[in-house]
Amino acid sequence: METNHNILEIKDLSVSYTVANVVTHVLEKVNLTVPKGKSIGLVGESGCGKTTTMRAILGVLPSNANIESGEILFDGTDVLKMPYNQLQEFRQTGAGLIFQDPSSALNPVISIKKQFLTSLKYAHKDKDYSSAQLYDKAIEALNAVSLADPDRIMNSFPFQLSGGMRQRVCIAMTLAGEKAILLADEPGTALDVTIQDQILRLIKDLVETLDLSVIMVTHSLGVIRQVTTEVNVMYAGSIVEGGDTHQVFEHPSHPYTIALMECLPKLTGTGISEGIPGRIPDYDNPPAGCRFYPRCTYALDRCQFEVPGKTIVEDDHWVACFAAEEGKVCPK
Amino acid sequence: MSEVILELKNLKKYFPLPGGQSVKAVDGVSLKLFKGETLGLVGESGCGKSTIAYTVVGMYGATDGEIIYKGTTNLAKKGYKRNLQQKGEIQIVFQDPGSSLNSRRNVGKSLELPLKIHTKLNKEERQDRIDELLELVGLPIDFKKRMPRNIGGGERQLVSVARALGSDPEFIILDEPTSALDVSVQAKVISTLIHLQEKLGLSYLFITHDLSLMRNVATRVAILYLGRLCELAPTAEFFHRPLHPYTQMLLSSIPVATDEEENIKPAQIISEGEIPSPVNVPSGCSFHTRCRDCMDICKVEVPVMIEIEPKHFVCCHKYQQGEPLAVEVE
Amino acid sequence: MTPERKESMVRNWYKFSAGGASVVGLIIVLIIIILAIFAPLIAPYPEDAGAVVKFSESKLPPSSKHLMGTDTMGRDVFSRLLFSLKSTLLMGVLVLAISVPIGFIVGVLAGYYRDTWIETVLMRIVDIFLSVPALVLALAIAAIMEPNLRNSMIAITIMWWPWYARLTFGVVSSLRTENYITYAELTGAGLGHIIVKEFLPNTIDQILTKMTLDIGYVIIMGATLSFVGLGEQPPIPALGNMINDGVKFLPDMWWLTIFPAVTIILIVLGFNLVGDGVGNIFNVEGN
Numbered sequence A: 001m002e003t004n005h006n007i008l009e010i011k012d013l014s015v016s017y018t019v020a021n022v023v024t025h026v027l028e029k030v031n032l033t034v035p036k037g038k039s040i041g042l043v044g045e046s047g048c049g050k051t052t053t054m055r056a057i058l059g060v061l062p063s064n065a066n067i068e069s070g071e072i073l074f075d076g077t078d079v080l081k082m083p084y085n086q087l088q089e090f091r092q093t094g095a096g097l098i099f100q101d102p103s104s105a106l107n108p109v110i111s112i113k114k115q116f117l118t119s120l121k122y123a124h125k126d127k128d129y130s131s132a133q134l135y136d137k138a139i140e141a142l143n144a145v146s147l148a149d150p151d152r153i154m155n156s157f158p159f160q161l162s163g164g165m166r167q168r169v170c171i172a173m174t175l176a177g178e179k180a181i182l183l184a185d186e187p188g189t190a191l192d193v194t195i196q197d198q199i200l201r202l203i204k205d206l207v208e209t210l211d212l213s214v215i216m217v218t219h220s221l222g223v224i225r226q227v228t229t230e231v232n233v234m235y236a237g238s239i240v241e242g243g244d245t246h247q248v249f250e251h252p253s254h255p256y257t258i259a260l261m262e263c264l265p266k267l268t269g270t271g272i273s274e275g276i277p278g279r280i281p282d283y284d285n286p287p288a289g290c291r292f293y294p295r296c297t298y299a300l301d302r303c304q305f306e307v308p309g310k311t312i313v314e315d316d317h318w319v320a321c322f323a324a325e326e327g328k329v330c331p332k
Numbered sequence B: 001m002s003e004v005i006l007e008l009k010n011l012k013k014y015f016p017l018p019g020g021q022s023v024k025a026v027d028g029v030s031l032k033l034f035k036g037e038t039l040g041l042v043g044e045s046g047c048g049k050s051t052i053a054y055t056v057v058g059m060y061g062a063t064d065g066e067i068i069y070k071g072t073t074n075l076a077k078k079g080y081k082r083n084l085q086q087k088g089e090i091q092i093v094f095q096d097p098g099s100s101l102n103s104r105r106n107v108g109k110s111l112e113l114p115l116k117i118h119t120k121l122n123k124e125e126r127q128d129r130i131d132e133l134l135e136l137v138g139l140p141i142d143f144k145k146r147m148p149r150n151i152g153g154g155e156r157q158l159v160s161v162a163r164a165l166g167s168d169p170e171f172i173i174l175d176e177p178t179s180a181l182d183v184s185v186q187a188k189v190i191s192t193l194i195h196l197q198e199k200l201g202l203s204y205l206f207i208t209h210d211l212s213l214m215r216n217v218a219t220r221v222a223i224l225y226l227g228r229l230c231e232l233a234p235t236a237e238f239f240h241r242p243l244h245p246y247t248q249m250l251l252s253s254i255p256v257a258t259d260e261e262e263n264i265k266p267a268q269i270i271s272e273g274e275i276p277s278p279v280n281v282p283s284g285c286s287f288h289t290r291c292r293d294c295m296d297i298c299k300v301e302v303p304v305m306i307e308i309e310p311k312h313f314v315c316c317h318k319y320q321q322g323e324p325l326a327v328e329v330e
Numbered sequence C: 001m002t003p004e005r006k007e008s009m010v011r012n013w014y015k016f017s018a019g020g021a022s023v024v025g026l027i028i029v030l031i032i033i034i035l036a037i038f039a040p041l042i043a044p045y046p047e048d049a050g051a052v053v054k055f056s057e058s059k060l061p062p063s064s065k066h067l068m069g070t071d072t073m074g075r076d077v078f079s080r081l082l083f084s085l086k087s088t089l090l091m092g093v094l095v096l097a098i099s100v101p102i103g104f105i106v107g108v109l110a111g112y113y114r115d116t117w118i119e120t121v122l123m124r125i126v127d128i129f130l131s132v133p134a135l136v137l138a139l140a141i142a143a144i145m146e147p148n149l150r151n152s153m154i155a156i157t158i159m160w161w162p163w164y165a166r167l168t169f170g171v172v173s174s175l176r177t178e179n180y181i182t183y184a185e186l187t188g189a190g191l192g193h194i195i196v197k198e199f200l201p202n203t204i205d206q207i208l209t210k211m212t213l214d215i216g217y218v219i220i221m222g223a224t225l226s227f228v229g230l231g232e233q234p235p236i237p238a239l240g241n242m243i244n245d246g247v248k249f250l251p252d253m254w255w256l257t258i259f260p261a262v263t264i265i266l267i268v269l270g271f272n273l274v275g276d277g278v279g280n281i282f283n284v285e286g287n
Helices: A050-058 A084-094 A112-123 A131-144 A150-154 A163-176 A193-210 A221-227 A245-250 A255-263 B049-057 B084-089 B107-118 B123-136 B141-145 B153-165 B183-200 B211-217 B235-240 B245-252 B259-264 B296-300 C003-017 C021-037 C077-112 C117-131 C134-144 C149-175 C179-187 C191-227 C239-247 C254-283
Strands: A006-019 A022-035 A039-043 A065-074 A095-098 A181-185 A213-218 A230-235 A238-244 A311-314 A317-319 B004-016 B022-034 B038-042 B064-069 B090-093 B171-175 B203-208 B220-225 B228-234 B305-309 B312-315
Touching: A006 A050, A006 A213, A022 A039, A022 A050, A022 A065, A022 A213, A022 A238, A039 A050, A039 A193, A039 A221, A050 A065, A050 A095, A050 A181, A050 A213, A084 A095, A084 A112, A095 A163, A112 A131, A112 A150, A112 A163, A131 A150, A131 A163, A163 A193, A193 A213, A193 A221, A193 B245, A213 A221, A221 A245, A230 A245, A230 A255, A238 A245, A238 A255, A238 A311, A255 B183, B004 B049, B004 B203, B022 B038, B022 B049, B022 B064, B022 B203, B022 B228, B038 B049, B038 B211, B049 B090, B049 B171, B049 B203, B084 B090, B084 B107, B084 C179, B090 B153, B090 C179, B107 B123, B107 B141, B107 B153, B107 C179, B107 C191, B123 B141, B123 B153, B153 B183, B183 B203, B183 B211, B203 B211, B211 B235, B220 B235, B220 B245, B228 B235, B228 B245, B228 B305, C003 C021, C003 C254, C021 C077, C021 C254, C077 C117, C077 C149, C077 C191, C077 C239, C077 C254, C117 C149, C134 C149, C134 C191, C149 C191, C179 C191, C191 C239, C191 C254, C239 C254
Parallel strands: A039 A213, A039 A230, A095 A181, A181 A213, B038 B203, B038 B220, B090 B171, B171 B203
Antiparallel strands: A006 A022, A006 A065, A230 A238, A238 A317, A311 A317, B004 B022, B004 B064, B220 B228, B228 B312, B305 B312
């Protein structure tokens, strides 16, 4: 078993949507790797393309989406080129998804037991487990997510459980399915902060104890810092900075990352910034060069026409920015 | 000594349920709002912060207690029956940018509404005032003709703020005004709100669940749990010496992005268990089911609000007997 | 006209005319309207629309002299048809012009006072009207009153308004708790403002679409009433009573029945196609 085995690799992925004869270039050469047993963050604000990226991984892009280029390698095989059967299998056994809103992730009129066992049946379809064995797996998973009285939970309906409990059930379903990779889409945002804290802690524990691989998609830098070991910062369809979470947070190098961190209200009471001037670019007519150029305080002339490549900042930290390359970016 | 704009005395709002029980959304809250300050109201779901907002602004009539506006009138039971001037002086900005503006009317028409009701300006003067309001919140004047769907969420919230200013209010209730917005957009909206407060001498009742935001915006912070106040203190004091166990739990669960902030947070308190429903409020201190410092008396007796330090109030049995057991932040 | 207004009108035209059928419908409707207005000038035998008897010309099949033949009293069918268009269109327009506002007011009040006794009372009244078969109700009302055009229009209006009440109620009760409505109430806006400025713009799309589609059905209802003798009384021609006169003579004097019947079909088809086009304007919202 290789130690640096990547469970998922997205290479140069470009995706566009066609709406009423207008083509919007949403993702532009996105690169992302998830090493096995690690928790990777994908952080960005609304409209940056993180949802599109997740959907691309699972193969559930809407019909008007076009994959312009790139590949998504799950354990070496390109998901984008999988035939339907193989794709189904990937979704059933390979990747699990935790939604932002646990209320809509579970069917309100079907008991937990039924939903859980159905999902396990598909997850383990090649192993021929009996119903009793699947049930035991479910109970084991419910215990692993610290839900007291798992039998009662199994016999309940989603509306009888609180938001935090529902989210744990969703996590348990992924665990019991023994999926290789977990995609978490803002897993705590719809919950209260103390409950969110419990959920995030749980995910972090599971990554450490069970060697789970996770992609954490969020807009919250705080969540990234708490749960992930590596982070990718996304802006307007491309990843602008990435690397070890601690290094990126200590020395943010991309003007967008720096501005974003400045916008965060801090517990230390440093005040509120004025925000980032401008808006995200029009995807149907994106800038030729760096997409952050119109809003960037460090912009150089070449930024308008050329797309920056990766510059290494520290041993596990890179940035895609010409100004940073030339050492002209100075955060306060 | 600042003027007291608003005072809540033992405010209660219960919503009756079929079957005799009721949801005790607000269960005896007392506090004061001073002119020119921003009072932050923080809490998780079921704590009653939105109910307080809606009762103060007049959507509901209170079940019990008083709402004293400007020292004289008690608005508590009036609900919608307030007079026009009161309606104009107390304004509100809602959380959801999607439903705050009528999607079939352009921005200018939405802004014109408070002007028509609360001012005696003629049509032309109203248009001038609309231009002024847009400028005040930092939006371009040509937004007048735009429809809500063609402007972003942050911009819609700024329009809501401009609309609230249209009646020259004394104080504005901000009900999670930026919770649905991205961080960079939130920064713009909040900084605009702060500028406006300085410029126009407004008082804010700022409701949110985001403590980091509160740290930078509020002059005083109040924490609510299941309809009752736990702690109330000036901001710096509050974050420097949080006393109530719930406050400490809340502060320790915030995800923060820097090491410095991590060091400011109280020592990690693993919050266990679920938030009880406001229909079945636990007996005694409502927090006792999740409190790591729970004592026998907590299960039985409701604690009283006492002033530990000047202006720092706590409602907790730990501090009721003799020396306060203050928790120093590391 | 500001450039934005012009641009939005052009856009609306494109949406309306997508597919072409709705333009065909529009042409049909416009032709009918012109014929109805200019009937006295176009009709070759305008006097035939009144009490006239020309036995020498009676029961003639269609020819170059009488495009649609003549009836038992020698009256030119084509001329009578042209004159009947006026009451047909008037029926459609007037009935809706009255029943839509009534339905809107009832629906908006029921929706605004949702979950109170007002809603209950109003919507139960609506339910009662809707539970009686439309035609029976119209017949009963028209039969009680003296049979003429005005009373048949009243009868149809009475049974038509509840549909608009229900439509409006649906939209308004779903918007009742939107923040902008709450804001208007909290800031002191009166009920008048809320109904006209806040709710009406949100309901107008659905109401207009339904209205254009409904004209056809109102016209059929009116023709049905005049077919059974309620509505325009002889000798004034109406599509319904013309068909009634001709039915007895089928299949021999087929022209007495077929032409008025085809006219009804064309009118209703025209309005339905226009209604589809109008629906397209409002339904397709760009993403």
